């Protein structure tokens with residue numbers, strides 16, 4: 001979105017389909033092998049639809065494997081790989097004006113806007129490619145974030161989701177105020193008039209401290225929702241993954257979080273079929289997840305990334321077993337999600353309607369991340385709804 005907005009400021013017209021485009025910019029991701037394959041497939045689709053268009057590939061996949069992208073492309077396709085976004089401007093003949101063009105003011109048709117405040121990770125989890133392409137931790141200047149959020153609020157956005165690869169590592173200097181961490185930044189953002197909600201996209205468990213929990217507990221604006229990736233509920237697998245915690249520390253932190261914020265929704269990510277995950281390890285992971293009672297779980301089958309430590313581990317789990325384990329987790333996820341929702345039956349909760357469904361109804365989320373569908377009411381309204 002930022003790139004799009006900057007290009008619009010440079011005078012570029014954004015069109016609705018590839019057929020009409022002189023240039024297509026693909027912001028690639030390389031987090032899994034599937035993401036790489038999706039990107040290559042997408043490039044082929046653009047080339048088929050509009051052979052004349054020039055395709056610019058940027059983002060993490062471009063940074064990690066430009067040669068792989070070039071060799072996967074049709075000889076006649078007009079593809080150029082430019083990993084660094086800033087260079088796209090000079091390639092297109094523009095000079096990038098950073099002041100106001102680096103601030104996003106509009107997201108297409110949503111009440112929720114995403115604001116990136118941090119980038120980079122140096123944790124080197126054994127399955128993850130991110131530190132190989134973005135190991136440098138970077139935090140955005142607070143004044144710039146505040147201005148961007150103010151602009152979004154004045155354009156009608158009510159919920160701001162703060163994003164970053166390691167949000168909890170946010171740390172930046174702000175004139176007069178000195179060094180700000182994530183909690184300090186949240187305190188500043190809370191002061192913005194008209195901003196209704198602030199949501200944190202994801203935090204590592206050891207980045208959650210009492211200061212943050214006290215702030216969430218006492219805040220009218222910060223959502224009662226934390227997404228904390230667990231990845232596995234088995235200590236041996238966590239060690240193989242090079243995750244920096246054990247299950248006991250994780251469950252103790254969840255207990256502390258719920259003490260401070262009893263109605264909080266705690267969501268997570270789980271990887272199934274990591275190398276070495278035998279039946280026993282799988283069930284210990286499954287049982288831990290069941291005990292923690294997450295309110296929503298994103299489940300991923302382990303996907304081997306060449307170049308990572310995990311790709312070299314023996315005891316890779318066959319695809320069929322991964323699928324079976326995925327299915328077990330999907331059933332568990334559904335049960336836990338419903339159990340969490342049941343706690344709020346007959347309670348009035350505020351819902352920010354964000355999305356228009358195909359049948360004309362609206363849907364949105366509560367502060368603690370329960371999705372609610374509404375037959376009446378309009379977009380941009382905050383309604384008190386009963387969940388039943």
Ligand code: SF4
Pocket residue numbers: 121122123124125128129130131165
């Ligand atoms: S914390 Fe681990 S999984 Fe997350 S981005 Fe960093 S290395 Fe990857």
